[in-house]
Amino acid sequence: MSEPPTRCEPGSPGTIAQDRWLRCLSCDYSLTGLTEDRCPECGSPFDREHLAALASGDPQPVSPWGDADTIGLWRAFGRTCWATWFHPRAFAKTFPVNPRAESGWYFSLIAYALATIMIAVSTLQLDNLGDTLEFMGVLVVVALPSVIACETLLAGLLARMLKPTRARKAVRYPFWRGLTHFTSSYVIVWAAVVSVVAIAGRVTQWVLLSPTTEITFMALGQSAAVLSPLLWWRALGLAILERGKGSTIRRAIAVLAVPVIAVVTLVLSTVLCFLIVTSCVHI
Numbered sequence: 001m002s003e004p005p006t007r008c009e010p011g012s013p014g015t016i017a018q019d020r021w022l023r024c025l026s027c028d029y030s031l032t033g034l035t036e037d038r039c040p041e042c043g044s045p046f047d048r049e050h051l052a053a054l055a056s057g058d059p060q061p062v063s064p065w066g067d068a069d070t071i072g073l074w075r076a077f078g079r080t081c082w083a084t085w086f087h088p089r090a091f092a093k094t095f096p097v098n099p100r101a102e103s104g105w106y107f108s109l110i111a112y113a114l115a116t117i118m119i120a121v122s123t124l125q126l127d128n129l130g131d132t133l134e135f136m137g138v139l140v141v142v143a144l145p146s147v148i149a150c151e152t153l154l155a156g157l158l159a160r161m162l163k164p165t166r167a168r169k170a171v172r173y174p175f176w177r178g179l180t181h182f183t184s185s186y187v188i189v190w191a192a193v194v195s196v197v198a199i200a201g202r203v204t205q206w207v208l209l210s211p212t213t214e215i216t217f218m219a220l221g222q223s224a225a226v227l228s229p230l231l232w233w234r235a236l237g238l239a240i241l242e243r244g245k246g247s248t249i250r251r252a253i254a255v256l257a258v259p260v261i262a263v264v265t266l267v268l269s270t271v272l273c274f275l276i277v278t279s280c281v282h283i
């Protein structure tokens with residue numbers, strides 16, 4: 001029969017202050033001072049070294065993306081996308097305080113590349129390659145940098161407003177920038193919706209021989225795709241509520257700042273795009 005979990009006396013010298021980051025990943029119960037590696041609140045077993053690594057200021061891999069060496073790149077990519085789309089709170093819970101920066105960039109650049117390829121294929125017009133190339137140029141030169149600027153700006157703002165919970169060291173920006181990298185997978189959902197509807201529109205136009213069908217479908221696709229940023233907001237919002245350490249008001253403002261920053265960068269990039277296009281026309 002195993003001994004019931006015991007706790008050091010509150011106020012034991014240094015213990016509480018040093019182990020404040022040691023909390024259950026399932027129920028957030030404080031695990032400070034336990035002699036058994038099992039949460040007394042929910043019964044979940046825990047790995048002290050794993051929790052210490054997640055909370056440390058040293059760069060750590062992000063699960064499941066960090067398992068690419070063992071399960072393969074695409075499986076790790078798919079599982080990470082799935083986690084951020086459908087289980088963002090659980091994903092944020094186990095997110096290390098200092099994720100490896102290069103792995104975040106690698107993940108988000110794959111997401112952007114896949115989205116760009118999907119849009120390129122679905123909008124390809126063999127009889128009008130000039131227009132297709134112009135559209136893709138705008139996407140890569142204006143839209144992509146504006147998405148990256150939006151994420152960087154947002155991570156900087158979140159880092160100023162909120163410390164991450166369960167942190168042994170005051171690491172802020174790498175934590176929030178890591179989360180904005182991994183939640184960028186929503187662009188794939190956006191590109192998939194736009195592409196599928198665009199292709200459906202072309203097929204219908206080809207069958208019905210109606211020139212207005214493709215335009216109708218494109219409008220439909222863009223309207224449906226507007227929902228994908230909501231997926232992004234939900235993922236980041238839940239991560240902020242799960243891991244942001246601060247007052248309720250401060251965390252609520254941080255959640256609301258996500259769409260505000262997105263709209264501001266969208267407006268600025270649209271203006272920039274308009275200026276580039278009009279200057280090209282004048283040349």
Ligand SMILES: [Zn+2]
Nearest residue numbers: 024027039042
């Ligand atoms: Zn627990």
